[in-house]
Amino acid sequence: MFLFDPFFWEVVISGLLAGVMYALVALGFVLIFKASGIFNFAQGVLALFAALTLVGFQTGQIPFAHLLEALFGLHASHWGEGMNTVLALFLSLVVMIGLAWLIVKIVLRPLVNQEGIILFMATIGLAFVLEGVGDLMWGANVKRLDVGLPEGPSDFLLDNTGMFIEKLEISAAVVAIILVVTLMIFSQYTKMGRALRAVADDHQAALSVGISLETIWWVVWSISGLVALVAGVMWGAKSGVQFSLSLIALKALPVLMLGGFTSIPGAIIGGLMIGVGEKMFEFYIGPMIGGATENWFAYMLALLFLLFRPQGLFGEKIIERV
Amino acid sequence: MIYREAGDFKTTYKADQDTFPIRFDRVAFWLSIFVVALIIPFFVNDYWEKAVFLPFFIYAIAAIGLNILTGYCGQVSLGTGGFMAVGAYSSYKLMTSFPSLDMFVVVILSGFVTAVVGIIFGMPSLRIKGFYLAVATLASQFFLVWLFNKWEWTYNYSATGQITAPERDFLGIVVTGAYSDPWATYIFCFGFLFIFGWMARNLVCGHIGRSWMAIRDMDIAAEIIGVNPLKAKLSAFAVSSFYIGVAGALYFAVWLGAAEPTEAFSIDKSFDVLFMIIIGGLGSMTGSLIGAAFIVLLPVTFKTLLVGFLGWPTDIAEFIQIILIGSLIIFFLIKEPHGIAALWRTLKQKLRLWPFPH
Structure with a gap:
């Protein structure tokens, strides 16, 4: 009976944990899409940028060291020993908030009222800029990120059940759950949260009761900056901080399709479903057809679901009028 | 002024269309076609052919x-890279399975397969x-490259x-492989662009094009x-x-000569082509050409400028190039969301009335 097979449960649990990570990235998309109707392709690069900044602060790198060397011949790459993790996290968050302000002012403000595809393209342009700036500031080499999270397999589970589960993934899941709950409370019980929901509901009505769109957008982009930072830390601690980190955005897209672009619970449940589905498929069917199915399986699964529910599992029903 | 329509009368419906x-x-x-098709081939060298024209x-x-x-037709697609791969691989299979087949036929057949x-x-x-749908088309991108x-x-x-790509010819002239002449590949690819550009223009003006636009x-x-x-x-x-399949076949067989799916047909290709049409202008033939020129020429220009003239290290030049391309995309979207083709149209409108705008 497969239910008693520890391998089966190992696959399910590691799928669930991976799903939490996908959900984390997808969450950043949903927040921005709800509040401003922007399909933010830069979310993955945002996570990369946040992780690069964090590592830079932690290890005490001088920003733009390469460029300074090329321009003025300065041969310094570090200003000191670096700082402790908490301070570095805080400073990175400040940088992300500042970045959110810049994005809203420079990119989004002039593009108000444009079609979705134009805004989508603008965020791809933004992704290019951020990628270039991040690499130029902190260098493009692969960096190790250590924020003091436990590593290695969990001994407790290994001894008692024979399952091999990374401690890091468990703590990532815990952090993600805390983050999601905090966001839920923020959006349900605070004044700013109510304003956010109002904007998500109807831009014009929100404007007419005196909510400043620009402030809301800034807050939303800051929050997704925070989500990007958390996602960047988790993925960075797992596989190093490098360019491929920005590709997690591509992992989050099928999650969005499955859960619906506008639903926060959808992002979470979609993430879990895709995480488990992907791992099961790779484990049981992958070897038969050559493996490495993780790249496309999620998309195919989402596509199948969409054929039956074109707005995703939890998306708002699409009503079309002529 | 040379640019005006006064005295340019139409007497038949055909002329009006x-x-x-x-x-x-x-x-x-026609003058530019003449220059591109009949004059440049005599001067084109290997660098210009491989880096710019092809x-x-x-x-x-x-x-x-x-x-x-x-x-x-309004359907956003991010699967371009995958479809280019289909074109490339079907041309490869056709070239190796039927060695005597003319290259022109190979490219057209790969187009049909794609x-x-x-x-x-x-279908979705x-x-x-x-x-x-845009995200759904990504499924084709990842699935095809994996396949x-x-x-x-x-x-x-x-x-x-x-x-x-093995060596194959078009009407007896070698156009693929290491021993092809720059002028031959140049003419070969330009021929495809001319024929298919002309066909596309006529398609979108006809019944089927109108139904797409509707x-x-x-x-x-x-x-x-x-x-x-x-x-x-x-x-x-x-x-x-x-x-896209035709483009993919030419991309692999004529331009690159060798390809490997993960690198050559990555999702970046899909985005590049999408950039081209957005920057050039959605729903405009001129726009496609301008956009392609923009995205192809920009990196070459930056590279020559930064690395060639200023002597910067290549990695820094590359980062700056990414930043510049990204900012230019944002800049153009803010200034003219309908693409460079729309800018061009406005300019023409102004030129028509110049120097008396009212």
Whole structure:
């Protein structure tokens, strides 16, 4: 009976944990899409940028060291020993908030009222800029990120059940759950949260009761900056901080399709479903057809679901009028 | 002033439907075709051919293809890289299985193969719309690239998993492989661009093009006035994939000569082509050409400028190039969301009335 097979449960649990990570990235998309109707392709690069900044602060790198060397011949790459993790996290968050302000002012403000595809393209342009700036500031080499999270397999589970589960993934899941709950409370019980929901509901009505769109957008982009930072830390601690980190955005897209672009619970449940589905498929069917199915399986699964529910599992029903 | 329509009278309906209604445009168009087709081939060298002209021609074909789907029919697609891979791999299979086949036939047949694949992946478009569809087309991108990595038959069981274009000719002139002359490949690719550009222009002006545009503008309304959405959407997917397949075949066989799916047909290709049509102008043939020129020439120019003239290290030049391209995209979107083609139209409108704007 497969239910008693520890391998089966190992696959399910590691799928669930991976799903939490996908959900984390997808969450950043949903927040921005709800509040401003922007399909933010830069979310993955945002996570990369946040992780690069964090590592830079932690290890005490001088920003733009390469460029300074090329321009003025300065041969310094570090200003000191670096700082402790908490301070570095805080400073990175400040940088992300500042970045959110810049994005809203420079990119989004002039593009108000444009079609979705134009805004989508603008965020791809933004992704290019951020990628270039991040690499130029902190260098493009692969960096190790250590924020003091436990590593290695969990001994407790290994001894008692024979399952091999990374401690890091468990703590990532815990952090993600805390983050999601905090966001839920923020959006349900605070004044700013109510304003956010109002904007998500109807831009014009929100404007007419005196909510400043620009402030809301800034807050939303800051929050997704925070989500990007958390996602960047988790993925960075797992596989190093490098360019491929920005590709997690591509992992989050099928999650969005499955859960619906506008639903926060959808992002979470979609993430879990895709995480488990992907791992099961790779484990049981992958070897038969050559493996490495993780790249496309999620998309195919989402596509199948969409054929039956074109707005995703939890998306708002699409009503079309002529 | 040279640019005006006074005295440019039409006496037949045919003349009125001309692609270039103003005589100046017509003359300029044929003059530039003359220069590009009959003068440049005598001077083109290996560097210009490989770095500028071939990429421009090939991406222009792909951009026209994607513009048919996205610009004229309103279905956003991010699967361009995957479809280019289908074109490339089918041309490889055709070249190796039928060595005596003319290269022209090979490219056209690969286009048809891609069209069939495009129809299959276009089916969800009947049910899914907007961004959901855009993300759904990513499925084709990832799935196709994975397929060409894993399915050994497609690369003839070669140990490296790479495909290399053997030497094949077009009417006796070698156009692929290491010993092809720059002028031959130049003319070959330009010929495709000219023929298919001309065909696309006529397609979008005709019945089928109008049904695409009706679907783009509002699909429900189009359905009510009698446009068949199944036919319109799937034909757009088929024609667009045909073009992209042709571009993919040329990209692999004529330009690169060798390819490996993960690198050569990555998702970056899809984005590049999408950039081209957005920056150039959605729903505009000139726009596809301008966009292709923009995206192809920009990196080459920056590289020559920063590395060649200023002598900066290549990695820094590369980062700065990414930043500049990204900012230019944002800048153009802010200044003219309808693309450079729209800017060009405004300019022409102004020139017509110049120097008396009122």
